[in-house]
Amino acid sequence: MAPRTRRSTRRTKSNHGLHDEEMDNYEHQINQEATGTQPRIVKELQPQISQTAIIFGVSSLPWLVKPLYGFISDSFPLFGYRRRSYLVISGLLGALSWSLMATLVDSKYDVAFCILLGSLSVAFSDVVVDSMVVERARGESQSMSGSLQSLCWGSSAFGSIISSYFSGSLVGAYGVRFVFGLTALLPLITSAVAVLVREEPVLGLVTVQNLSPYSSNFLESSKNTITQLWTAVKQPNVGDAVLLKSLFNSRKAVAKGWVRSVDPNHDVGGKRLGLNWCEVQVSVPIEWEEDLIRPYSNLSTIGDAIGACIAWPRHLVTDDDDD
Missing domain, CATH: 1.20.1250.20 (MFS general substrate transporter like domains)
Structure with a gap:
């Protein structure tokens, strides 16, 4: 029985060897065909x-x-x-x-x-x-x-x-x-x-002179574009805590609030909000007697608008760093 087992084992190994060799040849053939199709x-x-x-x-x-x-x-x-x-x-x-x-x-x-x-x-x-x-x-x-x-x-x-x-x-x-x-x-x-x-x-067309970094057109256009980019970056988003600046003195804060909408078609006080405006809910008045830019109903000053939503120009709305 033992010799038969050895012959059987030897035959099995031989079969496995043939099988492995066939698989290697097959794989080599596939690789050659695939390589032949590559540019x-x-x-x-x-x-x-x-x-x-x-x-x-x-x-x-x-x-x-x-x-x-x-x-x-x-x-x-x-x-x-x-x-x-x-x-x-x-x-x-x-x-x-x-x-x-x-x-x-x-x-x-x-x-x-x-x-x-x-x-x-x-x-x-x-x-x-x-x-x-x-x-x-x-x-x-x-x-x-x-x-x-x-x-x-x-x-x-x-x-x-x-x-x-x-x-x-x-x-x-x-x-x-x-x-x-x-x-x-x-x-x-x-x-x-x-x-x-x-x-x-x-x-007008773009000329070599206009593209020169030393030309007045290039400097002026670059300045305007950078200003617009900076203004866009500073624009508030809905939900931001903001400060409202005075129309007559952009360095003076007149109120604190929250941005509620920047949708131009949104209605504020019966009027379309419009481009470059924000709807802001006033939370803390700073200058109580400051006139609203777009008063409506019985709201005419910042003091009257506590808890109410008002329209305010975007360039006069800045982030409230305290919040």
Whole structure:
């Protein structure tokens, strides 16, 4: 019985050896077939983990300076437009980056450069589209503003799902370079659609002299833009504890309160709140006899408005550091 057991064991090991060898051959064949479908860019590059991390890090750089793009598009209109021109340029830049990936790229540095261009294109166009959404939503109700944002995010999610679904099958069937070339068409669609954007033209074109950091136009435009950005950052939010400043002396606080609404269509004292105004509930009067800027009903002074909601200009509403 013992010899039979040894032969059986030896036969089993031999079968396992054949099975393992067959599996190795099969796996090798699969790898060869898969490698054969990969384009030259993948077979030649083979970046290390650290190099891959650097490439992805470079791709994220344009997203770190997004406020700069808003500053540029607001301060320097191209060909008479602040939004349309930059959308067209962003689309062309994205198409260029993907076209290079599909044709000429054959080194890790080229890949990093092209990815940087593509990321810059997406980040700049993202800022421009967000500014367009803000302009369209200005003066609209909160529900309409929310619908615009939902449309933007929904469209982005839909595009991500479609690209994720088809990219794998297209790469397997046609190769990576074909997919890169196909992707280059999408930014061109953005450029084409940007021409249809309704925008009021701005008088004058950007010249080299205007772009000079020493020109008066550049300094004045930069100063105005920075002031607007700082004012926007300082704007109160609903629920914030704030100080109300006097209309005649912006350094003098006249009351403390809480921001209840910044919706331009909100009704305060039978009147629409309007742009650049806040609805504030007065909690602590400081200057009791200070006249209300927009009195209503039997409320005419700060002292009369204790516990009531009043309209106050946003630039005269600041954070209450004590709270």
